[in-house]
Amino acid sequence: MPAIKYSRQREAIQRFLMTRRDHPTADVVYSAVKREFPNISLGTVYRNLTLLADLGEIARLRIGDGADHFDPDTSVHCHFVCTQCGRVLDLHLEKEMADSLTGLAGTAIDGNRIDGGTAYCYGVCSRCRRL
Amino acid sequence: MPAIKYSRQREAIQRFLMTRRDHPTADVVYSAVKREFPNISLGTVYRNLTLLADLGEIARLRIGDGADHFDPDTSVHCHFVCTQCGRVLDLHLEKEMADSLTGLAGTAIDGNRIDGGTAYCYGVCSRCRRL
DNA sequence: CTTTTTGCAAAACCTTTGCACAACC
């Protein structure tokens, strides 16, 4: 495992992500960070997002719209995906359900060892409902 | 909305899917149906899988490994993804949790209307654990 | 005969990767 060296691009990427609550895609991160680093490349954005996810500093969400989304909050929580505008929001579920998802980790069902889980809810977000 | 006409390819695709419990990818469906229709194209497989999913006859699973998986069982249930071999299995969860996922449909959280939900669990499947 | 589906190939997309050069320590 190679050592990890600091990079201004990586810091900018992580800092930008922390200002957002809508779980942007790599492309959105790229456009944003480009304002600070006009020469940054999409490959660098992907490399750093992947690295940060591997380090456990951010989470990579595959919500099923084709593009990966990135979340600075790595705590266990569920996500809501708007089927109209595609927005991805954090969802504050009833405690029982969040706990039952978390509680599964470490157990085994049908001989399959469970390490973790995610839940996604689909529907229409408050903003789209108003239109 | 155009009318839907019967096609032997579509029937073969759906029939093959119903014989499987491991939620194959489009590519696997393609290879299988090719034995019966040697000239079938991958595009046709995708078109029919997409159509069947839109009709609600099958479910499209985006588990996050890059390729979509298809499930002939459209009832509400959760999936288990083996992080070693990539297999996707149905998961028989405790009733409470399945119910709380189902029960969310139709409700609203933070003003977001929830239509449905899915949960994925990740871990190591029984087959891989034995190796 | 009209409409839908197919096969083929090309395109669209998102993501990863090889390489020479720059940045880091």
Place this chain on the structure above:
DNA sequence: GGTTGTGCAAAGGTTTTGCAAAAAG
């Protein structure tokens, strides 16, 4: 100075699409 990160461009893998021919009704 040795190692890691970057920018660029090319390649990789999955899914969609345009079009003429074939199938369905």
